[in-house]
Amino acid sequence: MTEHTLDQIDAYDVVILGAGPVGSTLALLLAGTRHRVLLLEQRSLDAGRQDPRALALSEGARQLLQPKNAWPQSTGQGDGRCTPIETIHISQNGGFGRTLIDRKDYRVPALGYVVRYGALIGCLHDALRQAMTRHPEQLLCLENTRAEVAEQHADATPDPFFRTLQLGDRTIRTRLIVHAEGTPPDNSAGVIARGYDQHALIFEAGLSQSHQQRAWERFTPHGPLALLPVDGLNGTRVSVVYTVPEAQVEALLQLDDAAILARIQAAIGPHAHFTDVGPRASFPLRLRLRQPAQNARELWIGNAAQTLHPVSGQGFNLGLRDAALLAQHLRHALDPGSVHTLNPYVRSRQLDRYGAAAFTDGIVRAFSTSMPLLNAMRGIGLSTLDLISPLRHFVARRMIWGARAWP
Numbered sequence: 001m002t003e004h005t006l007d008q009i010d011a012y013d014v015v016i017l018g019a020g021p022v023g024s025t026l027a028l029l030l031a032g033t034r035h036r037v038l039l040l041e042q043r044s045l046d047a048g049r050q051d052p053r054a055l056a057l058s059e060g061a062r063q064l065l066q067p068k069n070a071w072p073q074s075t076g077q078g079d080g081r082c083t084p085i086e087t088i089h090i091s092q093n094g095g096f097g098r099t100l101i102d103r104k105d106y107r108v109p110a111l112g113y114v115v116r117y118g119a120l121i122g123c124l125h126d127a128l129r130q131a132m133t134r135h136p137e138q139l140l141c142l143e144n145t146r147a148e149v150a151e152q153h154a155d156a157t158p159d160p161f162f163r164t165l166q167l168g169d170r171t172i173r174t175r176l177i178v179h180a181e182g183t184p185p186d187n188s189a190g191v192i193a194r195g196y197d198q199h200a201l202i203f204e205a206g207l208s209q210s211h212q213q214r215a216w217e218r219f220t221p222h223g224p225l226a227l228l229p230v231d232g233l234n235g236t237r238v239s240v241v242y243t244v245p246e247a248q249v250e251a252l253l254q255l256d257d258a259a260i261l262a263r264i265q266a267a268i269g270p271h272a273h274f275t276d277v278g279p280r281a282s283f284p285l286r287l288r289l290r291q292p293a294q295n296a297r298e299l300w301i302g303n304a305a306q307t308l309h310p311v312s313g314q315g316f317n318l319g320l321r322d323a324a325l326l327a328q329h330l331r332h333a334l335d336p337g338s339v340h341t342l343n344p345y346v347r348s349r350q351l352d353r354y355g356a357a358a359f360t361d362g363i364v365r366a367f368s369t370s371m372p373l374l375n376a377m378r379g380i381g382l383s384t385l386d387l388i389s390p391l392r393h394f395v396a397r398r399m400i401w402g403a404r405a406w407p
Contacts, residue, residue: 012038013336015165015174017147019045021117022302022319023180024124028068029327031131031139035336038172039141042181045125053117054204054230054239056085056215056313059108060401061320070127072119074232081119083229084110086213088399090382093220093267097382101396105389110213111400112313114228114239142167149177149298163297163337176337178326179300180319183288183307194287196364198223199249200310201242201282205264206275210234217312218268222248223364224311225267240264240277241310243364249282285309287361289353294346297337301326306353309360312399318356321402325349352402359398 014030016023019041027039065071074082088111091098103111132139150164162173186193211229218225223243231237242264244252252260257277265274288307293300302319329345330336385392 010170010172011162012036012172012174014038014176014178014330015040015147015172016178016180017149018179018181018302018304019125019128019141019143020048020180020182020302021120021124021316022323023178024121024128025065025070025320026178026180026301026323026327027139027141028070028124028127028131029323030330031128032135033138033331035138035330037139038174039128039139040145040147040167041141041143042146043144045141045143048121049118049125051117051121054228055115055117055120055316056112056228057115057120057320058112058313058317058400059103059110061317062110062113064320064324065124068127069130070124072115072123081116083114083232083235084213085112085114085215085229086110088215088217089271090217090385091219091269091271092379092382093218093225093269095376095379097379097386099382099386099392101392101399105393106396106400108400111396112215114215114230116230147172161335174337175297175335176330176342177298179298179304180302180323181304183303184290186286186288188290190290190292192289192291194361196223196285196287196309197246198243198285198364199246199282200285201240201244201249201252201280203240203260203280204230204278205238205240205261206277207236207238208273208275210236211238211272216268216271218271220267225264226310226313227268227272236275238272242267243285243311244282246284253280253282287357289357292346293349293353294342299326299342299345306357308357309364311360311363314356314360314399318352318402321352322349355398356402 013035015038016027017040019039023039027037030037062071072081086103088101101111128141132141145167148166150166162175163177165172184191212234213229215229216227222245226241227238229235230239260277261274286307287309290300290305293305301322308315325348326345329341333341335341
C-alpha cells in the first residue's frame with residue numbers, strides 16, 4: 001500500500017504505529033481532515049489477508065465501519081466472512097439458570113458479527129487505499145517500516161510542540177504519536193498485568209444442526225466456553241473458545257479429536273451437539289492495562305492500551321471505540337498532541353476502559369469456581385437477568401455499544 005515516499009516531507013500532525021484493525025480505523029477516520037497523517041506498519045499489509053481467526057465484533061462496530069466501506073460483506077455462500085449473531089444463550093455447567101439475549105429486543109439487525117480477521121483487515125486496507133487516492137497530501141501509509149520513538153531525556157530540554165521518530169536514517173517529527181501496535185510485553189513501562197492461570201484453546205467444530213445465528217456462552221468450573229457461528233446464515237460451523245487451566249493446556253493439545261469432542265460436549269451439555277473438530281491452538285489469558293495510556297504527545301489505544309479476557313468479546317470492540325472517539329477529538333483540534341486535546345479524550349474513555357476491564361474480570365472470577373454456594377448464586381443471577389429485562393438490556397447494550405452508547 002506504499003503509494004508515496006516520504007520525499008521532502010518530514011513533519012506530520014499524527015503518526016500512527018500499527019496498521020491493524022484499530023490503527024487502520026483511526027487513519028481512515030482521520031482521512032480528509034485538517035491533519036497530515038502517517039500510518040506505519042512493520043509487516044507487509046497483505047500479510048494479514050489470509051488470517052482465518054474469527055473475531056466477535058459488535059453491531060456498534062458495523063455502524064462505525066460500514067459507512068467507510070470498510071465492513072466485510074458476506075457473499076451468502078457460506079464463506080464465513082461475516083456471520084450475524086442474532087441471539088446469545090448464556091448458561092452455566094453443573095447448575096441452573098440461563099439468559100437469552102435476542103437482537104429483536106434492540107431493533108438492530110444483529111447483536112454482533114463473527115468476522116474473519118483477514119476479511120476485516122482486507123476491507124480496511126482497501127478503504128485506506130481509496131482514501132489515500134482521494135487525499136494524497138493528508139494520508140500516507142508505509143509498510144515494512146520499523147519506527148523508533150526518540151526518548152525524551154530528563155537532562156535535555158524537551159520540544160513542547162513535536163515528538164521525533166527514527167525511520168532508518170530518516171527523522172520524522174510529529175505533533176502526536178499514537179501506539180496501536182498490539183499487545184505489549186508484561187514488563188513494559190506503565191503496564192499493569194494480571195494473570196488468570198488460564199489459556200484459551202481455540203478451534204472450529206461442526207454441529208449436527210444449524211446454529212441459526214446463535215452464540216453460546218457457557219460457564220464451567222475451569223472458565224468460559226464460547227461458541228460463535230462462523231459459516232453464514234443457517235450454517236453448522238462454530239468457532240470454539242474454550243478456557244482451560246494453564247496446567248492442563250499442553251495435555252489437551254495432545255488429545256485426539258474424539259477426546260476433545262467428548263470434553264467440549266460434556267461442557268456444553270444439551271445445548272449443542274458436535275460432529276467434528278478442527279486443528280487446535282492456544283494462547284495465555286491475561287489482563288493488561290496501561291496506566292496511564294498517555295504521555296507527552298504520545299497515546300496508546302486498542303490492545304496497546306488494554307488487553308482483556310475474551311469472555312463477552314469486548315477486546316476488539318473496545319479498541320475500535322478508542323479509535324472512533326479519538327478521531328472525534330482530533331478532527332477539529334488545532335494541535336492534536338496538546339494536553340488540551342488529549343486530556344478530554346483520556347477522561348472520556350475511562351468509564352468504557354475500566355468498566356469493560358472490571359466487567360470481564362469480574363465475570364471470569366465469579367464463574368471460575370465450583371463451590372456449591374457460589375454455583376447457586378450464579379444460577380439465581382442468570383435467572384434474574386433473564387426475568388428482569390432492564391438488567392438484561394443493560395448487559396446487552398454494553399456488549400453492543402460499550403459503556404457509552406455510540407455512534
